[in-house]
Amino acid sequence: MIYSGGVHAVRGISFNVNEGESVAIIGSSGSGKSTVLRCINRLIEPTEGRVSLKGDQVNTPHTDVNNLRSRIGMVFQSFELFAHLKVLDNVTLGLRHVRKMSKREAKERALSVLERVDMLDRVDAYPGNLSGGQKQRVAIARALAMHPEVLLFDEPTSALDPELIGSVLETIKGLAEEGMTMLIVTHEISFARDVADRVIYMDEGVVAEEGPSSIIENPKTERLKKFLSSLHEDDVP
Amino acid sequence: MLEHDTRTTESNAPAVSRAVTIALLMVLLCFVSPSHAGGFESSWSVVESGTSEDLLTATEYDNQIWVFGTGGMMLNSSDNGVTWQSAESPTEYDIHHSDSGFGSLLAAGDSGLVLLKQSSESDWLDISLAEASRINDVALMGSGSVVAVGDGGAIFRYEGGIWESVPLSIQNDLNSISFYDGEFGVLVGSNGTILFSEDGGGTWDYREPPEGAGGANIVAVEYYSPVRIYAITDDGSILFSRSDIVAGTDVGYVWTLIDFERHYPPGSTDYLLNPSDLDVELTSLEVLTTTKLMMTGAGGYLSISTNGGTIVSQQINPLGNDTDFNQIHMLTPFVGIAVGDNGAILWTERAGEDDQVGFSVPEYSNFGVFVDETKERFKDGFIATIKIVSFGIVLGFFLGITLAMCKTSPTSLKNLVERFEPMQVRVAGAPILVAGLYMFKSAIPGTQGLGLEGIEYIFLPIGAPVSFARILLGIAFTFLGLLFLSNNGRFSKIKIGALNLNPWRVRPLNTIANVYTDFFRNTPLIVQFLFIHFGLDLGGAIKTPGLEYFSFEKLSQDHNFITDIFAIYDDNGTLIGGLLFNTTFISAFCALGFNSGAYQCETIRGAIQAIPSAQMEAGRSIGLTYLQTMRRVIMPQAIRICIPPMGNEMVNLVLNSSLAMIIGYAEITRQGKLIVAQTFQYAYAWGMVLISYFVVTWTLALFLRWMEERTRIPGLGITGGE
Numbered sequence: 010m011i012y013s014g015g016v017h018a019v020r021g022i023s024f025n026v027n028e029g030e031s032v033a034i035i036g037s038s039g040s041g042k043s044t045v046l047r048c049i050n051r052l053i054e055p056t057e058g059r060v061s062l063k064g065d066q067v068n069t070p071h072t073d074v075n076n077l078r079s080r081i082g083m084v085f086q087s088f089e090l091f092a093h094l095k096v097l098d099n100v101t102l103g104l105r106h107v108r109k110m111s112k113r114e115a116k117e118r119a120l121s122v123l124e125r126v127d128m129l130d131r132v133d134a135y136p137g138n139l140s141g142g143q144k145q146r147v148a149i150a151r152a153l154a155m156h157p158e159v160l161l162f163d164e165p166t167s168a169l170d171p172e173l174i175g176s177v178l179e180t181i182k183g184l185a186e187e188g189m190t191m192l193i194v195t196h197e198i199s200f201a202r203d204v205a206d207r208v209i210y211m212d213e214g215v216v217a218e219e220g221p222s223s224i225i226e227n228p229k230t231e232r233l234k235k236f237l238s239s240l241h242e243d244d245v246p
Numbered sequence: 247m248l249e250h251d252t253r254t255t256e257s258n259a260p261a262v263s264r265a266v267t268i269a270l271l272m273v274l275l276c277f278v279s280p281s282h283a284g285g286f287e288s289s290w291s292v293v294e295s296g297t298s299e300d301l302l303t304a305t306e307y308d309n310q311i312w313v314f315g316t317g318g319m320m321l322n323s324s325d326n327g328v329t330w331q332s333a334e335s336p337t338e339y340d341i342h343h344s345d346s347g348f349g350s351l352l353a354a355g356d357s358g359l360v361l362l363k364q365s366s367e368s369d370w371l372d373i374s375l376a377e378a379s380r381i382n383d384v385a386l387m388g389s390g391s392v393v394a395v396g397d398g399g400a401i402f403r404y405e406g407g408i409w410e411s412v413p414l415s416i417q418n419d420l421n422s423i424s425f426y427d428g429e430f431g432v433l434v435g436s437n438g439t440i441l442f443s444e445d446g447g448g449t450w451d452y453r454e455p456p457e458g459a460g461g462a463n464i465v466a467v468e469y470y471s472p473v474r475i476y477a478i479t480d481d482g483s484i485l486f487s488r489s490d491i492v493a494g495t496d497v498g499y500v501w502t503l504i505d506f507e508r509h510y511p512p513g514s515t516d517y518l519l520n521p522s523d524l525d526v527e528l529t530s531l532e533v534l535t536t537t538k539l540m541m542t543g544a545g546g547y548l549s550i551s552t553n554g555g556t557i558v559s560q561q562i563n564p565l566g567n568d569t570d571f572n573q574i575h576m577l578t579p580f581v582g583i584a585v586g587d588n589g590a591i592l593w594t595e596r597a598g599e600d601d602q603v604g605f606s607v608p609e610y611s612n613f614g615v616f617v618d619e620t621k622e623r624f625k626d627g628f629i630a631t632i633k634i635v636s637f638g639i640v641l642g643f644f645l646g647i648t649l650a651m652c653k654t655s656p657t658s659l660k661n662l663v664e665r666f667e668p669m670q671v672r673v674a675g676a677p678i679l680v681a682g683l684y685m686f687k688s689a690i691p692g693t694q695g696l697g698l699e700g701i702e703y704i705f706l707p708i709g710a711p712v713s714f715a716r717i718l719l720g721i722a723f724t725f726l727g728l729l730f731l732s733n734n735g736r737f738s739k740i741k742i743g744a745l746n747l748n749p750w751r752v753r754p755l756n757t758i759a760n761v762y763t764d765f766f767r768n769t770p771l772i773v774q775f776l777f778i779h780f781g782l783d784l785g786g787a788i789k790t791p792g793l794e795y796f797s798f799e800k801l802s803q804d805h806n807f808i809t810d811i812f813a814i815y816d817d818n819g820t821l822i823g824g825l826l827f828n829t830t831f832i833s834a835f836c837a838l839g840f841n842s843g844a845y846q847c848e849t850i851r852g853a854i855q856a857i858p859s860a861q862m863e864a865g866r867s868i869g870l871t872y873l874q875t876m877r878r879v880i881m882p883q884a885i886r887i888c889i890p891p892m893g894n895e896m897v898n899l900v901l902n903s904s905l906a907m908i909i910g911y912a913e914i915t916r917q918g919k920l921i922v923a924q925t926f927q928y929a930y931a932w933g934m935v936l937i938s939y940f941v942v943t944w945t946l947a948l949f950l951r952w953m954e955e956r957t958r959i960p961g962l963g964i965t966g967g968e
Contacts, residue, residue, distance in 0.1 A: 052863050070665035079869025089864035093882045093959050102878060103868035137960030155868055 019044050019214040026159065031191040033205035033222070035198065037236055041214040042194040046161050049192070050081045063158065079107050082152030086164040088144040090136035090151070096123070097132040100151050108155070122150040126180050142173030146180055160184070162193040198225060198240055210236070286513040288562035289596040290548065290584070295321060295330050301585035304575040305344040307351040308366040311575065313585050314341035314353050327583040327593045336370045337361065343381065348389040354381035360404070364389060375402055375409055383423045385431065393447040395420035395433060403447055414450060422477075424469040432498060434464035434477050442498045456485060456501040470533040473497050476555070478531045478541060482524035484555040510559040513600060524549070524558060530573040532582070540598060542571035542584055548598055561598050565590055610925040620921045620931070627917030628938055634831065634913060635900050635942065638838035642899060645843025650850035651876060652759035659729065660737045660750040668735035679727025685720030689713040725749070759847070766844035771837070772905045778837040779909040785829030788836075792826045834906040834913075842899045849895055853888035854880060886957050893950040897943045904939070914938050
């Protein structure tokens with residue numbers, strides 16, 4: 010991926026995510042973590058390379074990008090709930106207009122996913138009246154309702170106050186235990202260690218180190234060591 | 247487009263609607279009040295003549311009016327016709343005609359009677375014509391020079407004390423003669439006879455009567471000016487001739503029958519539309535100004551026309567319909583007499599025009615009276631304004647949304663072609679390039695045919711719109727063709743010097759929308775009104791096909807309230823209402839809507855751009871298409887954001903609607919102008935117009951404020967209040 014000005018945001022990246030696996034991408038700011046994530050559902054068009062979902066190539070001009078995106082759930086750093094819609098309508102919007110479900114069917118499924126993220130008591134609230142953690146859980150429910158084959162999390166907790174992070178992480182952890190395929194960009198090193206099956210460490214647009222979550226305990230490369238120690242100074246897990 | 251919200255602000259809504267109700271009641275109160283009617287009264291007054299002889303002719307001589315009649319009756323008046331004395335008469339024959347001028351007075355009648363008075367002190371000189379049975383008209387050519395005409399084509403000249411006959415090849419009766427000066431004269435008679443003399447009556451040329459008057463008995467003629475002659479027939483028609491500068495013909499050569507548009511019976515505002523004639527035996531004609539005529543006729547007919555005869559108003563006659571009037575004689579355009587049978591003399595100082603009683607000019611300076619008299623016009627104008635404003639807002643809003651969507655559309659040329667193989671695109675490029683070049687070539691004849699030079703070519707879009715469109719298409723197609731031909735699948739930038747361009751990032755919809763908004767925002771609205779209505783005739787262009795669709799044949803069987811919005815017919819198939827009724831209305835709201843659309847587009851675009859781009863990403867990430875995301879996610883939020891600036895645009899639209907008066911649409915400013923023209927109450931009229939506009943815009947602003955409150959959602963934007 011090349012940004013204007015000729016800077017390669019990421020290059021030479023190659024990794025797989027197996028079904029049922031949760032993978033965490035860590036790395037310092039500007040290392041290209043979010044770019045990689047956005048290339049997967051083509052919110053950013055990769056200039057070169059190949060992205061596939063279960064054997065279907067994602068980044069060709071012939072791909073039905075809307076259908077593809079409905080198979081890939083995404084949760085944003087700043088939630089991006091639709092402010093003019095109530096919690097329930099936020100969740101049913103995709104079901105009604107992408108999955109073409111009836112109002113009743115959509116509501117049923119929406120209520121079931123909202124129950125799972127523990128937001129059943131606020132279905133009639135507007136996003137503006139929710140706390141950050143609640144918003145993020147609704148956003149997760151919105152992505153989950155589409156029954157995606159993979160869920161992408163783009164720093165789901167970095168816009169939250171520390172005391173609100175817990176509920177969101179609990180929700181994601183629950184999903185991982187249920188076997189949801191997930192790709193999580195995060196700054197929460199301890200969370201990556203606890204939840205992720207594998208960890209990818211990115212630096213300056215390339216994968217610097219990749220391996221099971223135990224590499225956080227025992228980094229092999231100098232760069233990851235340095236990154237982890239810089240975190241430990243102010244953010245003890 | 248607006249998602250409905252249940253969060254109403256209970257505390258504010260009733261207060262706002264109460265204010266709206268009060269405002270509407272105030273407006274209604276202005277318009278409720280009774281009105282009154284009136285009638286007509288004749289401005290002719292009956293003057294005592296002291297005789298019961300039929301009075302046949304009148305003329306003016308030495309500051310006196312002379313009237314002659316049967317049995318040699320002679321009357322004169324020294325006080326402009328108010329009182330009359332009988333004069334001593336040397337004859338007992340009926341006197342039919344008289345003339346004055348050159349210090350002389352002339353009277354003529356039965357048995358060849360001709361009497362001449364060469365000064366006011368001298369006696370009548372009897373110069374009767376022995377061989378003529380009856381003189382039909384006489385004209386003085388000089389102090390001792392006379393021309394007389396009679397039945398059977400008889401013309402006689404009196405010169406130096408001797409009568410001589412002027413030979414004439416026709417045998418028609420000659421009825422009336424009129425000289426403009428000593429040389430040019432016109433003579434009319436039965437069977438459409440019109441004769442013309444250029445030598446003081448010595449020789450006469452035959453002139454062609456107008457089509458349809460070949461058999462008419464022309465009874466009177468007046469050579470009013472060197473360029474204008476009027477004549478009347480006894481079957482109620484008016485003939486007219488004038489010199490034609492363009493065709494180079496002098497007066498008297500070409501005659502036309504005047505087409506009557508309206509004939510008003512006395513004492514009424516109803517009229518006969520396009521009568522074939524005046525349905526009266528006309529007897530005399532008096533031309534007061536170039537277009538003001540007065541006529542008399544049998545059966546008490548007295549009439550006036552102030553526009554050259556096309557609209558003739560018969561006036562009330564205080565003597566009733568039994569009196570035949572024989573001649574009218576005006577001293578000034580306003581003061582004069584009409585003489586008739588049984589000694590009838592009528593006198594007027596108002597040109598015989600009916601007085602309107604009860605219609606007397608209302609006291610407009612009294613504000614109550616002013617409002618009473620003008621409220622209907624204000625109401626019509628108010629409704630007309632509301633009509634174009636509401637249609638203009640709707641049209642402008644939809645145009646604005648469409649344009650704003652086009653402007654923010656991300657679809658670039660790259661998006662359009664990237665799904666195809668580079669080879670396919672290159673192959674498609676060739677015919678497009680050829681088409682583009684062909685467009686240029688085909689535009690050349692139309693362009694050069696105009697004969698424009700240099701800077702004049704900026705007016706090409708008006709002179710040769712088709713050629714101009716071809717040039718634009720040529721540019722677009724050539725550009726596309728070249729671009730497609732150069733496609734290698736990389737869609738890379740082009741470097742021209744310091745410029746770094748990427749032609750693949752051109753967004754076609756954005757370009758088109760930009761052209762539209764640039765055009766409408768960079769030209770004055772008043773000129774847009776004029777061009778759209780008079781130049782393009784948009785109203786007519788919409789009305790004609792519209793009426794074909796909503797034709798009487800279709801609607802007579804099946805009409806409902808929706809078709810009634812477009813066209814309403816009466817039982818005879820005449821269009822009487824609906825949007826398609828009035829072409830100025832169609833043009834006006836289109837111009838207003840087109841213009842407002844360009845401005846609303848920018849407002850809406852601003853609101854769309856204020857929505858975080860991540861909202862679009864969020865919508866797309868759950869699988870919504872671009873348009874679905876716009877419709878379901880972006881627009882509902884953008885519309886809420888743009889309600890306040892949109893209020894501005896709508897208020898502007900209301901105020902701009904006043905410019906529709908320029909194309910003749912009777913909205914409230916135009917009505918105000920008409921009211922001022924009628925009442926001269928500038929302060930009242932324009933003040934009321936101002937208040938009317940204020941009521942409209944203020945109501946609109948209240949409505950939008952209420953909308954804003956109603957649709958507000960928590961967490962979107964800074965509102966400064968709960």
